[in-house]
Amino acid sequence: MTLVAGLFDISTQHYFVVGALLFTIGAVGLLVRKNTIVMFMCVELMLNAVNLTFVAFSKALDDAAGQAAVFFTLIVAAAEVAVGLAIIVAIFRRRQGVTADDIDLLKG
Amino acid sequence: MTTFHAPPLAASVMTEYYRQYLAVAVFVGAALVMVGAMLGVGALLRPKRPQPEKYITYESGSDPFGTFGQQNVRYYVYALLFVIFDVETVFVFPWAVNADHSGLGWFGFGEIAVFVLILVAGLGYLWRKGLLSWA
Amino acid sequence: MILGVAASLVAHNPRIDWFGIAPEGTLVATAVAVLLLDLVMPRRDSWQTSRLASVGVLVSLGFVVALYERHGGTTPMFGGAYVVDNYAIALKGFFLVVAYVTILLAVDYIGEGDYYQGEFYFLLLTSVLGMTVMTSARDLITIFVALETISIPTYVLAGYRKHDRRSNEAALKYYLIGAISSAFMLYGMSLIYGVTNSTLLSDISDKVGQTGHGKVLAVAIFLSLIGFAFKVSAVPFHWWAPDTYEGAPTPVTAFLSVASKAGGFVAMLNIIFFGFSNRSNVWWVVAWLLAILSMTLGNLTALRQTNIVRMLAYSSIAQGGFMLVPFAAYGIARDHGHLSVAQTSFQAVVIYLLIYGAMNLGAFGCVIAVARRTRSADIEGYGGLFTTSPALTVCLSMFLASLTGIPPLAGWFAKFVMFRSAIDAGGWAGTSLAIVAGVNSVIAAYYYLNVVRTMWFKAPATEAGPVQVPSALGFSIALCTVLVLAIGVYPQLVGHIGDLAAKAASVATGS
Numbered sequence: 047m048t049l050v051a052g053l054f055d056i057s058t059q060h061y062f063v064v065g066a067l068l069f070t071i072g073a074v075g076l077l078v079r080k081n082t083i084v085m086f087m088c089v090e091l092m093l094n095a096v097n098l099t100f101v102a103f104s105k106a107l108d109d110a111a112g113q114a115a116v117f118f119t120l121i122v123a124a125a126e127v128a129v130g131l132a133i134i135v136a137i138f139r140r141r142q143g144v145t146a147d148d149i150d151l152l153k154g
Numbered sequence: 155m156t157t158f159h160a161p162p163l164a165a166s167v168m169t170e171y172y173r174q175y176l177a178v179a180v181f182v183g184a185a186l187v188m189v190g191a192m193l194g195v196g197a198l199l200r201p202k203r204p205q206p207e208k209y210i211t212y213e214s215g216s217d218p219f220g221t222f223g224q225q226n227v228r229y230y231v232y233a234l235l236f237v238i239f240d241v242e243t244v245f246v247f248p249w250a251v252n253a254d255h256s257g258l259g260w261f262g263f264g265e266i267a268v269f270v271l272i273l274v275a276g277l278g279y280l281w282r283k284g285l286l287s288w289a
Numbered sequence: 290m291i292l293g294v295a296a297s298l299v300a301h302n303p304r305i306d307w308f309g310i311a312p313e314g315t316l317v318a319t320a321v322a323v324l325l326l327d328l329v330m331p332r333r334d335s336w337q338t339s340r341l342a343s344v345g346v347l348v349s350l351g352f353v354v355a356l357y358e359r360h361g362g363t364t365p366m367f368g369g370a371y372v373v374d375n376y377a378i379a380l381k382g383f384f385l386v387v388a389y390v391t392i393l394l395a396v397d398y399i400g401e402g403d404y405y406q407g408e409f410y411f412l413l414l415t416s417v418l419g420m421t422v423m424t425s426a427r428d429l430i431t432i433f434v435a436l437e438t439i440s441i442p443t444y445v446l447a448g449y450r451k452h453d454r455r456s457n458e459a460a461l462k463y464y465l466i467g468a469i470s471s472a473f474m475l476y477g478m479s480l481i482y483g484v485t486n487s488t489l490l491s492d493i494s495d496k497v498g499q500t501g502h503g504k505v506l507a508v509a510i511f512l513s514l515i516g517f518a519f520k521v522s523a524v525p526f527h528w529w530a531p532d533t534y535e536g537a538p539t540p541v542t543a544f545l546s547v548a549s550k551a552g553g554f555v556a557m558l559n560i561i562f563f564g565f566s567n568r569s570n571v572w573w574v575v576a577w578l579l580a581i582l583s584m585t586l587g588n589l590t591a592l593r594q595t596n597i598v599r600m601l602a603y604s605s606i607a608q609g610g611f612m613l614v615p616f617a618a619y620g621i622a623r624d625h626g627h628l629s630v631a632q633t634s635f636q637a638v639v640i641y642l643l644i645y646g647a648m649n650l651g652a653f654g655c656v657i658a659v660a661r662r663t664r665s666a667d668i669e670g671y672g673g674l675f676t677t678s679p680a681l682t683v684c685l686s687m688f689l690a691s692l693t694g695i696p697p698l699a700g701w702f703a704k705f706v707m708f709r710s711a712i713d714a715g716g717w718a719g720t721s722l723a724i725v726a727g728v729n730s731v732i733a734a735y736y737y738l739n740v741v742r743t744m745w746f747k748a749p750a751t752e753a754g755p756v757q758v759p760s761a762l763g764f765s766i767a768l769c770t771v772l773v774l775a776i777g778v779y780p781q782l783v784g785h786i787g788d789l790a791a792k793a794a795s796v797a798t799g800s
Contacts, residue, residue, distance in 0.1 A: 062483075069476055076469060085465060092472035096479050103483035111488050112479075115430050117244050119475060122437045124241045126471075128234045129444050130464050135230065136448060137457045275321050282328045 061102035068095035082137075086130055093123045231285055242273060306364040309373040311352040312381055313421050319345025320414040327407020335406040339396045342410035343389060346417070350385040353378055369489050370428030376639070376790035380424040380555055383643055387548045388417040390650050393765035394657055395540035402538075404449060412442035413544070420552045427563060429478045429488040432556055433471070436520070439552040440467045443545060447537040459536025463545075466519055466529040474516025480509035481564075490564040498567030507571045513560065514575050520553035523613060524582040527606050534602035539660060542598060543653035546605040547646045554612055558638055561616060562631070562794055566623065573620025577718055580617050583610030584729040592736050597656055598666045600736060604692065605649065607733060612641050614707050614722050618714035630713045635794045636787035637706040643783045644703040644776060648691040651769030654762060655685035662756045668740055673749030678756040682744045684770050689737040691773050694730055699776035702783070704730060 072091035079085055097116045104112025249266050252258075258265075280286060307314075322345070323338050330337060357378050365372045391413065399409050419438025426432045444467060448460025482488055484505055485496035497506060515526065522530040534542045565572055587607030594600035615637035622630030656666065658681055663670040675682040691700035704726075711723040758766070776782050 065479075069472075072472070082461065082465075086468075089465075089468045089472055092469075093475065096472065096475040099476070099479040100482065103479065107483070107486045109486060111430075112482055115433075115479070115482065115488065118430055118434055120244060121241055122434070122441075122471070124237050125437070125441050126464075126468055128238065129441055130468065131230050131234065133444065133448055133457065133460045133464055136451055137454075137461060140452070140454055140457060272317070272321060275325060279324055279328060 058102050058106040061098060065095045065099035065102065068092070068098065082134055086127065086134075090123060090127070093119055235280070238276075239273075242270075245269065305366055306373065308352075308359070309356065309364050309366065310371075312349040312356070312385070313418060315345060315349040315352060316414055316418040316421065319349070320411050320418065323407055323414065324411045327405075327411075330407075336396070336400045338407040338410050339392055339400070342414055343392045345414065346385055346389045346392065349421075350382065350389070353382045353385060357382070365427075367428075367431075369491055370431050371422075371425050372427050373425055374793035376793040377424040379639065379786045379790050380551075380642075381421045383646060384417055384420040384424070384548060384551070387544070387551070387646050387650065388413065390654075390765045390768060391540060391544045391548065393761045393768075394543055394650070394654055395538075396761045397661075397759040398538060398540050398657060402450075409446070409449065412446050416440075416442040416446070416544075417548070420548060420555070423552055423555050423559070426556075426559060427490045429482065429490070429493075429560075429564075432559060433475060433478065436474075436552070436556055437471060439549060440471070440520070443541070443549055446541045447533055447545070449538050449541060453536075455536040456538070457536075459533040462529045463533040463537075466526075470516045470519030470526075472516075473519070474513050477509045477512030477514075477516065480505055481513070484509065490559065493564045494566055497565060506568060510565055510568060510571050511575060514557075514572060514579075517553055517557045517560070518579055521550055521557065521609050521612075522606050523579040523609055524586045524606065527583065527587070530606055531599050531602040534605075535596065535598050535666075539598065539653065539657045539666075542602075543650055543657075546602065546653070547649050550605065550609060551642050551646060554609075554638065554642055557616065558635070558794075562619070562635060566631075569620040569623035573617055573624060573718070576613055576617040576620055577722065580610050580613035580722060581725050583607060583613060584725060585610075588729050588732040588736075592732065594736075595668055596666050597668050597671070597740065600668065600740075601649070601652060601656070604733065604737070607729065608645055608649070608692070610729070611704070611707050611726060612638060612645070614726055615641070615710040617722055618710040618719055621714040621716055621718045625714075625716060627714070630710065632791045632795060633706070633713055634710040636784075636791040637710040639790045640706050640783050640787040641703045643786065644691075644699045644773075647769050647772040647776065648688050648698075648700055651766055651773060652685065652688040652692065654766040654769060655681055655688065658756055658758045658762055658766065659685075661758075662754075668743060671740060671743045672747035674744040674756075676749065677754065678758075681756055681758065681766075684766050686741045686744065687770060687773060689741055691777070693734045693737045695734075697774075697777045699773045699780075699783075702776060702780040706787070 069092050072088045072095060075088035075091065076085055079088065097119055100112040100115045100119070104110065104116075246266060246269075249258075249262060253262060319342060323342050326341055327335055327338050356373065357375070364374075392410065395409065395413075399406055416439050419435045419440075419442075422438065423432065423435035426435050444460055444464040447463045448456050450456035478488075481493060484502045485493045487493055487496065519526045519529075534546060537545065561572065561576075584607050587603050587605075587610055591600050591603035591607060594603060615634035618637075619631055619634035622628075622634070659671065659674065660666055674685075687698060691698035694700045694704040708723055708726060711719050711726060713719070714722070
């Protein structure tokens with residue numbers, strides 16, 4: 047019984063670990079994936095890791111500011127996706143493909 | 155640190171715990187009977203005249219094209235519209251539930267009205283630009 | 290009825306200084322009005338939206354001047370998250386002037402091409418709104434929202450030449466980098482919030498001064514700085530900038546390299562000076578490295594460019610490095626316990642921003658004017674410009690000389706305050722900053738003056754008539770010229786603004 051109970055002991059620290067893991071997965075995904083849409087999804091993953099961290103801190107500190115921050119992160123993420131998809135559609139119409147490596151007309 | 159414990163699992167509590175699932179079982183049973191009855195009665199009563207058009211995939215009222223998996227890129231506008239108005243509620247909702255007793259009164263109403271009006275201006279822009287009609 | 294509503298507004302509202310947010314209110318109203326006006330206007334009249342937009346910006350600027358005249362001191366709003374002090378007012382004025390000049394630069398470019406016009410000014414105004422909010426933001430969430438309000442419209446503006454693949458690419462790169470940087474910054478902010486239990490910069494400043502949470506805070510501060518480093522295109526987070534600057538429409542490039550960059554720097558000023566002052570041991574090394582790398586790599590790469598827009602892009606990376614010097618200097622001085630340097634370094638950043646804005650906008654104005662004739666931005670194409678359009682050549686030479694830092698043009702004063710902050714900081718770190726900045730000023734002189742040499746002494750590559758400069762473009766170039774000359778001859782003009790800003794800041798940081 048104690049074993050089972052121990053498994054279900056989820057402290058706020060676990061949320062921070064999950065948040066950090068999600069953020070890392072997103073960041074690594076950005077580096078290794080080449081499809082622009084998948085890259086967008088990785089950014090979303092990172093933003094959601096941030097949201098999770100904010101909410102967990104908000105709960106741990108018993109303070110509402112963290113939850114308010116999540117609202118704004120959500121809104122901004124939605125606006126960013128709107129603009130990002132529009133840009134991708136503009137590119138897609140011109141070249142039929144969204145692989146980041148093909149988008150290399152300008153060499154930095 | 156706040157912790158969430160699993161419920162204690164003493165024997166008497168266990169039976170009580172399972173009894174709560176009885177309601178779920180009843181609901182599942184009722185749902186099966188309802189759906190079965192509706193589909194069954196429909197199958198018995200309706201006339202059966204198969205036509206090929208009736209078997210086309212439903213795609214928001216327009217003729218589907220291509221194979222499964224390739225969506226028309228223009229759908230993304232509707233997805234975006236949904237997301238924007240969906241996310242808007244994130245701001246309106248906290249104000250709405252607190253409108254009575256937050257002490258914000260007309261001030262709060264004015265603020266939310268400005269917020270919504272700016273969004274309505276955006277919607278008006280979309281409408282005028284013809285994004286709401288399928289051309 | 291209206292009186293009743295107004296009375297209840299006064300009775301219940303949280304303390305809001307309506308006059309204090311009048312500039313922002315004007316911008317919001319103008320942006321919406323521009324969008325709606327464009328809908329009802331026939332397409333051939335849609336250039337009228339530019340007129341409405343510039344009137345809105347000027348009215349907003351009028352409110353800023355009135356606010357300055359009010360001498361009301363600081364007015365904190367929303368629990369201290371939004372402060373209208375002299376520092377905020379000075380930079381609001383700067384951003385609005387930049388917006389006005391950008392509209393002037395863009396009006397012919399946008400009007401002549403087959404572009405959506407109303408939307409252009411709508412997006413521009415929205416971005417400027419974010420900038421004016423940023424100057425007053427003293428709270429992590431407000432800073433974040435302001436930064437995104439600055440950035441998101443500029444992603445669209447960078448891709449405004451929708452049918453040009455290079456513009457598409459510019460937009461995509463800029464967008465991706467912007468989204469990544471805001472994710473890093475936000476993660477840093479969430480950790481800061483967790484450690485300090487507040488999003489208000491004043492609270493954070495108190496809490497980070499206490500001991501404890503050293504490692505988490507270091508990670509948090511480091512992550513937020515990476516986010517800002519992307520936004521201000523500091524090396525090694527700069528690679529997107531030249532591509533985006535080249536692909537975007539040139540007036541947008543001017544706006545990005547001046548206003549958007551300045552927006553990032555203002556965010557950095559707020560968060561570092563008002564929030565992280567007491568943990569300077571964590572961030573001064575980061576700022577020091579970013580400054581040295583940006584100056585050196587930016588300048589060395591600019592040397593090799595044959596396209597003037599790319600050259601200006603790399604030069605703006607290097608100029609960003611110069612602007613990072615006072616940040617590092619402040620951190621170094623703070624670490625040694627010289628609190629007085631806080632004033633001079635804060636002043637240095639503000640003054641550098643103001644002067645950089647005037648000279649860089651002017652340079653881009655000239656580039657836009659020349660591109661009207663040559664349809665390209667190759668430096669070779671500038672050969673013999675003096676013989677065909679002498680006035681334009683003199684102006685562009687002045688802006689480039691000012692960017693180099695030659696007296697009596699405004700640029701020397703910017704360089705002077707920057708060097709002063711580094712030398713005041715002292716120690717090996719401060720001295721090395723000053724030396725690297727000095728060497729880089731010499732390198733920069735080579736490529737800036739190379740363009741000047743091409744214009745004055747090279748033979749024209751092709752037979753071409755004089756450059757026709759439309760009146761709006763000419764007026765904006767003239768305005769920048771006057772500013773660059775006036776500030777250079779009489780530096781107290783911006784020195785006074787810098788003083789005011791630094792005083793307001795010292796009230797806030799208590800140093």
